[in-house]
Amino acid sequence: MTGTEAPEALAVLDRDGLDALVAALVADGRTVVGPTVRDGAIVLAELASAAELPYGWGVELDAGRYRLVRREDGAAFAHSAGPQSWKSYLHPARERLWSADRTPEGDLSFTADEPEAPSYAFLGVRPCDLRAIAIQDGVLTGGRHTDGGYGKRRKRALLIAAECTEPGATCFCVSTGGGPAADAGYDLALTEVVDEGGHRFLVRVGSEEGARLLEQVPHRAADMVTDASARAAVDAARDRMGRALPPVDLRTLLGASLAAERWDDVASRCLTCGNCTMVCPTCFCTTTEEVTDLTGDHTERWQRWDSCFDLDFSYLHEGPVRSSGRARYRQWLTHKLSTWHDQFGTSGCVGCGRCIAWCPAGIDITEEVAALHAELETEKETER
Amino acid sequence: MTAVPVPYLVVDRRRETEESVTLRLEPVAEALDDFAPGQFAMVHCFGRGEIPLSVSSVQTTGGLAHTIRNVGAVSDGLCAARVGDLLGLRGPYGTSWELDRARGRDVLVVAGGIGLAPLRPLILSALAEPEAYGRVSVLVGARTPGDLIAREEIESWPTAYTRVMVDWPDKEWRGDVGVVTQLLGRAPFDPAGTWAFVCGPEPMIRATARELADRGVPKERIRVSLERNMRCATGHCGHCQLGPLLVCRDGPVAGWDVAEPLLSVREL
């Protein structure tokens, strides 16, 4: 928010207030999901109370590296993206689409799988992930056909953002057009402040549902100091991104780089394991499976996550269209940064940095794009 | 909402070639929306899965036909379907041939192998309104005479020019021998005023479209049917990407102006 805009409803919650917020959500029958420490990482899990938040934990990130580190300040949201994203809940890894039954008389019926969608409350959604959710909304519900299961879960989900004050070394959201501030798509946005004034959260209200929720928990009106500290921390985070994509038109760059030699270079390091697609908060690709029971009269259609790094992904007739690692990495990166615009009207990258941290070979998307840019520039130079 | 198949009854089954059959289907109760020639359905074979299949016939009654080649587990199951069996269909999906855009122009249809099937309803539409179009030519290529579908029907079409070309003639074959692109020089059409509709395997599409463009047919009027792996048909699974296109949504029918640069990149 800039000073010239009308101030929105601002409030401050302390830690007890946050506890009450989670309790109110649980009491409302919502499934509260948020970050918590498990297995040496900050993962997303169902929370019974705010006490399960990763108070006092931060992360140390680099290409192919993720480590938890203790923080003196006890902050709950001073960590950056972990191995999961909210797509695990909104667009789950496995989902039954429909089932079919055959009777002895030969009748055939198809039944859509329409379980009651859980009423999620996501606590601690990063601004990059807010944008990722908006991108998946566009892909899965913005076209002529709608992914019904996603649509229902998404519609019922309440989003409580946590603005970013501690970007990681693999973060580059600013260079994708985003930033550490939550600007849209949330019900409530929290900004954590820990200083001599105490441990507290500046709250901005983004929806009526958010306002209603805030009313249910003890809070106080925002004071100038908390507001100023929160803004300053977020502003500072903007300048502390660990990485950046080159400041060029990436859509054009990738579109013009299909024949680049750099693809061979990255392909020599890429294991085509698909980790980047699994951790990416916007990667949406799925495949389907037919599962038949022992009677042979009941069959189910299941959808599960798939990856463009899988050889079978592009299988046609007798083999894959993209058989080389070069072609598969090129597909992933070009789709993410270039053809996504053609298909869905936006970029597919929000700069969360997960693909960098969770790549077992330490491949860094920002470094690869910079190399492609350099290669294209050299080519242009030679042509001149 | 997530699309769920609708039951269709197999009312007729005709063997086309050693490895392909045409199934005529009627809705059991509710019918899907009308299909336009060129569009496709996801056809479900119980217990095996779903595959995309273009319509090879569309009727006003809601009935339709698919011509299926036995190339995998699902198509194998569909080819073995008998009259009275039930299948599940979703659709219609994808772009159509949009024959209407060719009104007043010559219509050139080029088919390779079973690629004639999705072009068949287009040919029938054009022939049903002879005054609406210029010369209608149909060029069909196949490996052997045994790989030709709709053989008798082809001969009955009152087109300006119809030729069938095979690579390997058998003893009875009295028609043309060679590849279908060799017919492009013989068919009567005015390149600048022609709409071409091409379907077949990708190498055949590339060779045909390239030659048509070379002969002066504007690239955007060379309509080709593209093919990529498809799982969902609704633009959500990502499998059918061809560069900027989602073939299930932006195809299967596309102009050569769009398709050429994409098909010329290997492993795109």
Next chain:
Amino acid sequence: MTPSITLRMPHALPPEHRERLLRVAREVGFRQGARLFEEGGHADRFWIVRDGTVALDMHVPGHPTPVIETLGEGDLVGWSWLFEPYVWQLGARAQTPVRAYEFDAVAVRLMCDDDAEFGREIGRWVGRVLSHRLNAARARLVDLYGTSTSGGVR
């Protein structure tokens, strides 16, 4: 000339050379089944088909003569007349009644010798026809229709 031939020739020969060539053409007709030439024979003529179908074939003792390729309206029949030793590589037979322009190969070769530019254009024209047929033959080698592999959205 029939319209389709007029349409095809610009693709092949520039107008002035086309007209010069056609001035020495003779209109001929072949009944169905007539043979235009035999494999191994002296290549002293060539044809441009006006209508009908000509089949190129190969003599295999003890077997029905296999058809290698058929040629139709506007197609050039015969190219061995342009290259030494001027011997037909295949046989040719009228598969239907055929009307064609017939050319005297010796006369055309002399015209080529007299006028280098005309000769170059004739060479280019025949070369293009040959490259086209070579491409077609290659496509047949790899199975253009992918009969053994195609499927999917069909």
